[in-house]
Amino acid sequence: xxxxxxxxxxxxxxxxxxxADREEFENRxxxxxxxxxxxxDFEVIGAMLxxxxxxxxxxxxxxxxxxxxxxxxxxxxxxxxxxxxxSVTRINEDKTVAGPSNLLARAESWWRRNWTPVMLxxxxxxxxxxxxxxxxxPPTGLQPNDEVAAATGNNGVVVDSISNEGxxxxxxxxPAQQDESTVIWLxxxxxxxxxxxxxxxxx
Amino acid sequence: xxxxxxxxASLFCFVAASFVGVVSVQAKKPVExxxxxxxxxxxxxxxxxxxxxxxxxxxxxxxxxxxxxxxxSKDVQKLQAGKTVKIPLPVKxxxxxxxNGQEKKKHKLTLSIPKHKVKMKLSAPSKKLFYQxxxxxxxxxLVLAFYLK
Numbered sequence: 001x002x003x004x005x006x007x008x009x010x011x012x013x014x015x016x017x018x019x020a021d022r023e024e025f026e027n028r029x030x031x032x033x034x035x036x037x038x039x040x041d042f043e044v045i046g047a048m049l050x051x052x053x054x055x056x057x058x059x060x061x062x063x064x065x066x067x068x069x070x071x072x073x074x075x076x077x078x079x080x081x082x083x084x085x086x087s088v089t090r091i092n093e094d095k096t097v098a099g100p101s102n103l104l105a106r107a108e109s110w111w112r113r114n115w116t117p118v119m120l121x122x123x124x125x126x127x128x129x130x131x132x133x134x135x136x137x138p139p140t141g142l143q144p145n146d147e148v149a150a151a152t153g154n155n156g157v158v159v160d161s162i163s164n165e166g167x168x169x170x171x172x173x174x175p176a177q178q179d180e181s182t183v184i185w186l187x188x189x190x191x192x193x194x195x196x197x198x199x200x201x202x203x
Numbered sequence: 204x205x206x207x208x209x210x211x212a213s214l215f216c217f218v219a220a221s222f223v224g225v226v227s228v229q230a231k232k233p234v235e236x237x238x239x240x241x242x243x244x245x246x247x248x249x250x251x252x253x254x255x256x257x258x259x260x261x262x263x264x265x266x267x268x269x270x271x272x273x274x275x276s277k278d279v280q281k282l283q284a285g286k287t288v289k290i291p292l293p294v295k296x297x298x299x300x301x302x303n304g305q306e307k308k309k310h311k312l313t314l315s316i317p318k319h320k321v322k323m324k325l326s327a328p329s330k331k332l333f334y335q336x337x338x339x340x341x342x343x344x345l346v347l348a349f350y351l352k
Contacts, residue, residue, distance in 0.1 A: 011266075022212040029222070029272075077259070081236050114212055117210075117212035117213035118212070119219075120213045121212070121213045121214070121215065121217035121262045122217075122218075124213075124217045124221075125218075125219075125221040127344050128217075128221050129221065143316070143323070154325065156327075156328070156331055156333060157325055157326065157327040157328070157331065157333040158309075158325065158326045158327075159323055159325055160324040160325065160326055161324045162321070162322070162323045162324075163322040163323070164320070164321050164322075165320040165321075166320035166321055167319075168319045168321060168337075170321060170323070173265075179264075180264065180265065181261055181265055181331070181334055182334070183265055183333070183334045183335075183336055184317065184323060184325075184333075184334065184335045184336070185313070185336055185337045186319060186321060186336070186337035186338055187337050202296040
């Protein structure tokens with residue numbers, strides 16, 4: 001029997017042939033005992049399978065079958081209203097089902113549902129960061145130094161403490177005006193000149 | 204998704220992103236110290252063209268008794284709290300700056316010159332030029348110009 005005949009036989013048994021094809025195939029079977037024998041075998045096998053399935057279905061428990069399918073569908077794409085209510089119980093129930101691919105699917109689903117608030121939040125945060133970080137424009141006519149001085153209430157550098165264990169003299173010159181700078185002098189004292197002559201008033 | 208849940212989610216994302224963003228931006232903003240070592244001389248000469256106009260004007264005003272200024276070195280250092288930076292001087296010693304962090308709007312620094320056993324604790328605002336001067340060098344003095352950014 002050729003593959004074509006085998007296919008025609010299957011379609012004949014499944015009732016898929018048109019009237020003309022069916023009539024032609026029946027005529028062909030009259031000339032081929034092999035086709036007839038094969039058809040009989042298929043019919044017997046089909047009858048046996050139907051009988052077996054019928055017996056099995058009487059024994060099987062289909063209560064909860066539909067609920068199980070619904071639950072699996074919910075896992076793939078949770079319904080908006082059911083997502084929150086059943087999320088905790090689902091996590092506990094489906095630990096064996098939740099693999100990496102399932103987690104990925106859930107993450108995708110979550111993103112599809114929440115991308116709007118996430119993007120809104122991120123945009124608002126970006127705006128806040130921009131205004132927080134952006135340096136304030138200096139007022140017209142003021143130099144950067146003036147801006148700092150005005151903000152700090154101090155014109156320049158302040159020497160908090162000095163530790164001088166050497167022979168030099170440290171002198172701090174604080175600015176009298178805003179455009180001046182603090183100078184920390186380390187005076188390289190002229191030791192010979194500072195040494196008073198004996199009997200001379202040192203100051 | 205209900206409207207209230209959307210609002211709550213937006214609010215949460217806003218707070219979280221703001222916190223992360225501000226912290227990361229602030230954390231990535233190092234303090235920069237610009238240092239110039241200048242030779243102020245009593246010998247009249249042209250002011251070094253390598254010295255910026257702003258600093259040349261300032262040097263002339265603050266160190267008026269000196270006739271000329273020559274830039275010996277210029278350096279930019281990134282300051283980190285607790286870390287020190289060395290500024291080599293042409294008199295076989297270093298000036299050492301230790302950064303002690305920031306309080307309010309002022310940077311806390313310790314400037315020391317080990318050779319002369321001098322140590323000073325300073326509070327310096329950003330964008331303000333200040334000097335350490337007086338070490339004798341070739342018929343003049345050394346001027347260390349500092350600028351924090």
